[in-house]
Amino acid sequence: MRSSLTRCSWSVTGWREPRTGSRVSRARPTGRGRLHYRARVSTSPDRRAFLGDLAERLPHGSVVTRAETLEGLRRDQTPIIEAGMPIAAVLPTSTEEVAMVLRLASEHRVPVVPRGAGSGLAGGANAIDGGIVLSLIRMDRIIEIDTDDLVVVCQPGVLNATLAAEVTARGLFYAPDPSSFEICSIGGNLATNAGGLRCVKYGVTRESALALEVVLADGEVTRVGRRSVKGVAGYDLVGLFVGSEGTLGVITEATLRLRPAPLPAGTLLATFDRLADAATAVADITAAGVLPSVLELMDQTTIRAVEEWRQLGLDTDAAALLIARSDTADFGRAELDAAQTACRSAGATEILRATDALEAEGLMDARRAAYPALERLGIALLEDVAVPRGEIVRLVEAVERIAAEHEIRIGTFGHVGDGNLHPTLVIPRGDAAAQARALEAADAILRETLALGGTLTGEHGIGLLKRELLGTELGAGGIRLSRAIKDALDPLGILNPGKALPS
Ligand SMILES: Cc1cc2nc3c(=O)[nH]c(=O)nc-3n(C[C@H](O)[C@H](O)[C@H](O)COP(=O)(O)OP(=O)(O)OC[C@H]3O[C@@H](n4cnc5c(N)ncnc54)[C@H](O)[C@@H]3O)c2cc1C
DSSP states (O other): OGGGOOOOEEETTEEEOTTTOOBOOOEEEETTTEEEEOOOOOOOHHHHHHHHHHHHHSOTTSEEOOHHHHHHHSOOSOSSOOOOOOSEEEOOSSHHHHHHHHHHHHHHTOOEEEESSSOOSSSTTOOOTTOEEEEOTTOOOEEEEETTTTEEEEOTTSBHHHHHHHHHTTTEEOOOOOTTTTTOBHHHHHHHTOOOTTHHHHOOGGGGEEEEEEEOTTSOEEEEEOSSSOOOOSSOHHHHHTTOTTSSOEEEEEEEEOEEOOOOOEEEEEEESSHHHHHHHHHHHHHTTOOOSEEEEEEHHHHHHHHHHHOOOOOTTOSEEEEEEEOSHHHHHHHHHHHHHHHHHHTEEEEEEOOSHHHHHHHHHHHHTHHHHHHTTSEEEEOOEEOOGGGHHHHHHHHHHHHHHHTOEEEEEEEGGGTEEEEEEEEOTTOHHHHHHHHHHHHHHHHHHHHTTOBSOSSSOOTTTTHHHHHHHHHHHHHHHHHHHHHHHOTTOOBSTTSSSOO
16 A cells, blocks of 8 residues: 555655654765764654664663664764764564564654674665664574585674685685675675675675575565575566665575685786786786686785885885786696786786795785775775776776876775776875865766766665765666665665665
8 A cells, every 4th residue: 555655755854754744864965975964863752662662572682772882883884974873773683573673663664774794885884863773793693504505594694704614614615705704794795795806706795695584674574586506486586685785675594605615726916017007917817718716906006005014025116916816726727827928918027926825825915905004094985986897997097097186095906807996095084175185086986987887886885975876877767767666665765765776
């Protein structure tokens, strides 16, 4: 009975309570759609009744209203962007409890922000004034590891690193490996469709998701997908929920695909005098039929930041470096030979090859240090754009031009093998003028990416950060379809309102 429903609305002017129409928060968009909330906790009788109902039905300790705890749960890791003030954080331990919370939230029209480990970089888990944060972190059980079917069944709150370690102990492999693997949850990975270094070979999270249990906005528990690796019956509902950033349902269980453990990887590091040469090498590696398990780029700004911090012996005069790994036979010898030939003919000035696992890890250290090295220099605003591989050079050159124009230090690194780069804008702490310039520069990078046929986000999601530009990428048709899906699954608009779609 859609027509009889009173839909809650959330807009850039804030969350509007349906019954009274009173505004409980204000937000204003700046630049690229960053939203600034003015925190104000609702104390309306209706909200108090909601909290009372929750506390009555859930086990003691599940509903938290202490200001200090809420402070720690109201934002993710995105710098600069602000967050609202929730009326409570709710920490369920079972699907039934999640369903109960959503039934009550629907009844009372309270916005619900699902939250995993809060490591997101798009503001997706940031709280909304007057809403609740639904933390899934206590639902952290690995339910089953099936070594015959090669699947793992788990709850959403298990950390990626914990899951990976458990399956590795059984000689198996869970492929999606965001760099944040030690601090992010499987639920968050699914909701953002997280990527990582190995995705160039093994695909992003969606490619490992077989089936999900999801609680819908009205509290209905539903299952989508199947346990078999193959299966095409019906619409791809798993694909729909993966990457939906908590706006279509709350993921309470996942059946994920495992693989046999790969062979130990070999690693190659090549440096280049010209960025264009590194890009040519990437194209040639691909053309040679090599399927590296990792193919990463670091630009000069990033190389210098890493070297300044860690003194790994990197060539700070190099314009770029590439790191390629192969996990085929004999430490990837044949593939890395081909990659080495490609790098040499593209003009690499130096090529290092690791001969054992320890050395390989040593070379990978340079890449792992990229983000923390830039973060040492100021507030690091990590962008996440992807372009067709053929446009990599134009993208990095555009980033260099934008950095000069806006007088902002930008280090670019990332998953060049699948065209996904992380230009990282470094803002001196306490410098408001630089912050304003950085936001403009970030906007310019996004627009340049779209002009190159790329996408606003390769793996982090839209969240709050990029919602105002999404229409430019998806077009009116894409936005209309997305809204139709949102309306069908969440007719009251209580699930993570204001995220992942333009206002
Ligand atoms: C240092 C660093 C490195 C990073 N590296 C990478 C990287 O290499 N690749 C990458 O993809 N990301 C990376 N990230 C970003 C982040 O770790 C990922 O987006 C991750 O998937 C978020 O998981 P989380 O559990 O922290 O989710 P949160 O931040 O808590 O939430 C993220 C989104 O998912 C929703 N959500 C969470 N749980 C559920 C659920 N159970 N049901 C429905 N919706 C839910 C939230 O509402 C929100 O919209 C990095 C972050 C940091 C800080």
